[in-house]
């Protein structure tokens with residue numbers, strides 16, 4: 362029986378896809394882990410952990426390098442929550458323009474004022490005037506699953522849209538409305554935009570990408586939206602810009618104590634992906650990926666190991682080997698099998714940056730002795746017999 366542990370709420374529609382070879386457990390030594398935003402960095406990674414399924418996009422809560430070194434394949438669910446985030450970003454654009462939250466808070470203070478309310482409303486409403494978004498320029502940083510939907514929807518609302526993504530995928534480029542302008546540099550986007558929205562992953566290269574130097578390039582009164590991760594903005598620089606009015610408003614899905622105390626900030630409690638539709642989409646995708654990997658060795662949407670698909674095994678045996686992407690691995694693995702008289706019927710070897718994966722169907726049963734032999738080969742970090 363394969364054991365699966367969940368570290369966050371995972372929609373039933375996904376969990377129900379596990380067949381009777383799987384059980385949901387609370388043990389520390391599960392074969393698979395499913396999670397959303399749970400921070401795994403301080404967790405031990407047990408030797409029998411094979412797969413981690415992130416029901417969502419961002420994987421900065423998972424120790425990817427440690428996982429790769431232990432042969433643990435980390436999956437995410439590209440695009441499965443993108444529409445949910447896009448819809449909240451559209452609300453964010455309006456929250457950034459019109460002081461909707463301030464106005465709602467003020468309206469609540471009129472409770473109990475009886476017949477005076479209508480008069481007070483008309484007298485007080487001028488404090489909450491804000492510009493329309495139509496005709497303004499929105500800069501979209503990162504044109505992946507979310508950025509593309511945001512850019513297209515903003516265009517539909519009459520905005521001018523500038524996009525920046527030096528690594529845009531062919532698929533995203535196809536999806537992008539052809540009226541969206543390409544920004545040749547991030548600095549150009551910063552200089553030309555009235556509104557800026559960030560849709561890139563948090564990693565070393567993007568951490569603190571919104572900082573004093575970049576803010577100084579922006580228009581006075583620019584409105585910033587961050588539905589990606591808190592760490593993309595340098596908080597001391599952001600605070601200074603909000604105090605001076607250089608940044609007129611900051612809308613974020615990532616509250617923390619310091620930002621909650623800043624002026625002109627609207628904090629949403631990480632609700633971007635919190636729709637029933639997106640929770641189901643993510644759970645179904647994450648469970649399908651983890652299940653197919655544990656049962657068949659196939660890899661779809663992994664962030665640390667290569668794509669690999671040999672379908673269901675119809676041969677006598679199947680073995681999966683996670684290893685470093687270094688010379689002689691294929692020859693070492695096949696020589697080890699040949700030395701035990703094991704004949705290979707089908708095989709895939711693929712790599713992704715420093716890591717590689719070899720999936721092999723063979724003509725006879727694989728014994729523990731063969732597995733032990735493979736484990737001794739320098740560079741191999743995990744060996745699994747799937748059949």
Ligand SMILES: NC(=O)C1=CN([C@@H]2O[C@H](COP(=O)(O)OP(=O)(O)OC[C@H]3O[C@@H](n4cnc5c(N)ncnc54)[C@H](O)[C@@H]3O)[C@@H](O)[C@H]2O)C=CC1
Pocket residue numbers: 417418419420439440442443446502503504505506507508525526527528529530533560561562563566567588589590614631632633634635
């Ligand atoms: N608020 C929420 O609940 C959610 C937040 N997110 C956050 O949004 C991020 C983006 O999500 P998706 O669009 O689904 O991911 P994605 O992987 O489809 O798109 C990310 C895009 O960023 C681009 N990119 C990477 N580095 C860049 C750079 N330095 N400059 C410009 N572009 C760069 C990539 O080429 C890619 O096209 C996630 O990494 C996550 O942190 C995602 C889902 C829900």
Ligand SMILES: O=C(O)CCC(=O)C(=O)O
Pocket residue numbers: 397398416417418419420442631633634635
């Ligand atoms: O699961 C969630 O609610 C968070 C979604 C998210 O931040 C992501 O997918 O990167």
